[in-house]
Amino acid sequence: MLVVVRKYLEEVSVLKVRVKFSKTGSMKFIGHLDVMRYFQKAIRRSGIDIAYSQGFNPHQLISFAAPLGVGLTSDSEYMDMELRSSFSSEEAMDRLNAAMNDEIRVESYLELEEGSKNAMSIVAAADYCVSLKDGYPLVEDFQVKFDKFLTQPEIIMLKKTKKSEKEINIKPYIYHIGFTAEEFGNKINQNIGKTVAEQYENGQKVYMQIATGSVVNIKPELVMEAFCQYIQIPFQPFAYQIHRMEVYADLQEDNKGTPEEYGKNRKLVSLEYFGHTIGYY
Amino acid sequence: MRKLALSDEILLTIEKPARYIGNEVNMVVKNPQEVEVRFCMCFPDVYEIGMSHLGIQIIYDMLNQREDTYCERVYSPWPDLDKVMREQKIPLFALESQEPIKNFDFLGITLQYEMCYTNILQILDLSGIPFYAIDRTVDDPIVIGGGPCAYNPEPIADFFDIFYIGEGETSYFELLDLYKEVKKQGGSRKEFLEKAAQIEGMYVPQFYDVEYKEDGTLQSFHKNNPYAKDKILKQVQMDMADTFYPEKPLVPYIKATQDRVVLEIQRGCIRGCRFCQAGMLYRPIRPRDINFLKETARKMLKNTGHEEISLSSLSSSDYKDLQELVYFLIDEFRENGVNISLPSLRIDAFALDVMSKVQDVRKSSLTFAPEASSQRLRDVINKGLTEEVILKGAMDAFQSGWNRVKLYFMLGLPTETWEDIEGIAILSDKIAREYYTIPKDQRNGKVSIVSSTSFFVPKPFTPFQWTRMSTSEEFLEKQRFLNGKMKEQLNQKSIKYNWHEAELTMLEGVLARGDRKLSKVILEVYQQGCMFDSWSEFFRYDVWMDAFSKYNIDPLFYTAREREEDEIFPWDFIDIGVSKKFLWLEYQKAKEEKVTPNCRQKCAGCGAKVFGGGVCFEG
Secondary structure, three states: OOEEEOOOOOOOOOEEEEEEEEEOHHHHHOOHHHHHHHHHHHHHHHOOOEOEOOOOOOOEOEEEOOOOOOOOEEEEEEEEEEEOOOOOHHHHHHHHHHOOOOOEEEEEEEEEOOOOOOHHHHEEEEEEEEEEOOOOOOOOOHHHHHHHHHOOOOOEEEEEOOOOEEEEEOHHHEEEEEOOHHHHHHHHOOOOOOOOOOOOOOOOEEEEEEEOOOOOOOOHHHHHHHHHHHOOOOOOHHHEEEEEEEEEEEOOOOOOOOHHHHHHOOOEEEHHHHEEEOOOO | OOOOOOOHHHHOOOOOHHHOOOOOEOOOOOOHHHOOEEEEEEEOOOHHHHOOOHHHHHHHHHHHOOOOEEEEEEEOOOHHHHHHHHHHOOOOEOOOOOOEHHHOOEEEEEOOOHHHHHHHHHHHHHHOOOOOHHHOOOOOOEEEEEOHHHHOOHHHHHHOOEEEOEOOOOOHHHHHHHHHHHHHOOOOHHHHHHHHOOOOOEEOHHHEEEEEOOOOOEEEEEEOOOOOOOOEEOEOOOOOOOOOOOOOOOEOOOOOOOOOEEEEOEEOOOOOOOOOHHHHHOOOOEEOOHHHHHHHHHHHHHHHOOOEEEEEOOOHHHOOOHHHHHHHHHHHHHHHOOEEEEOOOOOOHHHHHHHHHOOOOOOOOEEEEEEOOOHHHHHHOOOOOOHHHHHHHHHHHHHOOOOEEEEEEEEOOOOOOHHHHHHHHHHHHHHHHHHHOOOHHHOOOOOEEEEEEEEOOOOOOOHHHHOOOOOHHHHHHHHHHHHHHHHOOOOHHHEEEEEOOHHHHHHHHHHHOOOHHHHHHHHHHHHOOOOOOOOOOOOOHHHHHHHHHHOOOOHHHOOOOOOOOOOOOOOOOEEOOOOHHHHHHHHHHHHOOOOOOOOOOOOOOOOHHHHOOHHHHOO
């Protein structure tokens, strides 16, 4: 016969931390659920004192901000963990990184204030860099055409979800566009730092800050598809490497109203904003 | 950044790209240019199954401990990728370096079940390696097979350069050293094979010829090369404490079938069930040292991050230090949220105590494998489990709050009667009745009994290697009969009946006791598009039947035929220690319904004592 002795743990959560990690290389083929499993095991290997849920099948108390689609890479993915105790940020990062391969790296490890909302619930926007992969046809006068594309009064696209399809105007949700890191950085008032994004020889790319999260979620693929429709070329989904650079929350919590107002009133801060480094005790 | 063999476009359009990218946690990284021997280990089935196999992890770890060797891995590409690779002429590659298999020195294929044989041809084909060993040149890897099906390698003998008959830990280093030496001297493929044939346990099929009688049975089996051995002696790892065990097993990104640490507590079995091939092949039983196991468990859990550990053996209850080990695991790891899985455990006082110590065992189910329903038939197969023990075990468990039971039986065992078959339904019902003798306020809802039957396949090196196997039609009749009987039971609503596919079993029977005449059938069905035969959605019985008739081969010759005592079997050239004479005597005792005591009760003189250790020399 088979007997399975199940673990039984009491739920004791003392503190919450937010982990930022990058994802690149072959890890882009690992889907969100498998990344979760990957972290569950990495956390156990690293000796992080994770808290578990109660009940018959206890699970680690971790949650992710905004699932990254298969095929995408990222500089800034966020995961919240509840812990029973913690190492310093530095040691915890070292331990996690030592327990993982070099295509997923922990970039920061910050303690959250008590009562902080979890990352998943506050995501409002994200920055992306969309690069044309080598071997696909270049678009001539890419920047000029892209700028012109954005001057349209509205950009109507068919947005498909699991439940429904509907037409929406995505234009108000495209917050900023840039064609170099510097230009884009100036527009969003950030210094664009180092990136794990793959660089392609052809150099054709576009940076975009767009609405993300549970209220409005615009995928960069949809923007590119709209652009291709506008310049009347077929949209090839594999032609672009999409790379997420940052994920934001909106400090204007009750930001409602028309799409235009929603876009204008926002006050975006990166998800790291809500945490602080844990020093040596 | 690692360069992958497949483009983004391919990887993003196939199912589960993580099967093909490698780079799992604990993957070994070496520079292929800096080693002398490149070895690719292959499990010829889908990644999630192959990654669950302990044997490959042991050999992977062992070979990679050699600085001069880089052992990598490959699994069968799923049909979606298979199609793309053929269309775009992409050669099959190893996961680690992402380089073509064709560039390797060795391709080692583990043979765990017969129905993977067409997948072997898929691996060779996609790699660009000729199917037949005699057509290969210095540009091709040495193709070597091992594992349980290597104990009758004849149906696939023509496709392999070497079969290794024995346990992986013992002879590979000698083979690799020899390979380096021959390579250095610029020796030919044939010279290497001739020298390899002199290493104990190495069987080079092309150095042997087979002649058949008019009736299709073997006339003779003899070597055609002076360097080959007359008999191939199974190689056994006798020292189970000081040997290889992977402390850092690979951890896949996608969920493998075995998503847990596997701790092999002993090898071999004392029980001597007459249908069980593993029980004979891995004699004598050799327990591992308890302290070695404790230390290894700790390291493996630490290095993998798995949240479950499973004890592996053919019969856990026969491991002498089981109690100490289990209590250690519970005390040591439960605080870290580790599940402990104990398969093949007898329900006894100890098992009940373990169950009472934990709060949450109720979710899992109790499993019994009586294999046969009547005591008479259990005596025939030498399965030392009585109805009393089953009912008491179930009752004890019910009283501790369990309400789910799984039962495993076989249909088509030698001497089986209709009463025996009906007995499966009656026993299933009896267990349910036991449950309902518990007062209603003390039981945990309804009982659920799941009874499963598989069809019995006689295997080489068992006492039943002479026996006639049922035909598909007979199997189906038995299964239908039993299904009807299940419906007649009082508690039929609490009993669920599952069964295996008869046609797949029939083919397994053909291949299990097959000979060299079958290789052309296997190649034919592969060329007709068969692979992943063990997956019911891909199994094409009609294609196999067409291939048999094309080559004028009657599959029933291999299955539904009682053999004579003195028939030469295709696998007789292998010496597993257990003698053919012992197996024959066991077959006679089976027919007389007489049981044979287990190895610890009384030595039955099977022959495995020649290995000089294990249970044969206890006490």
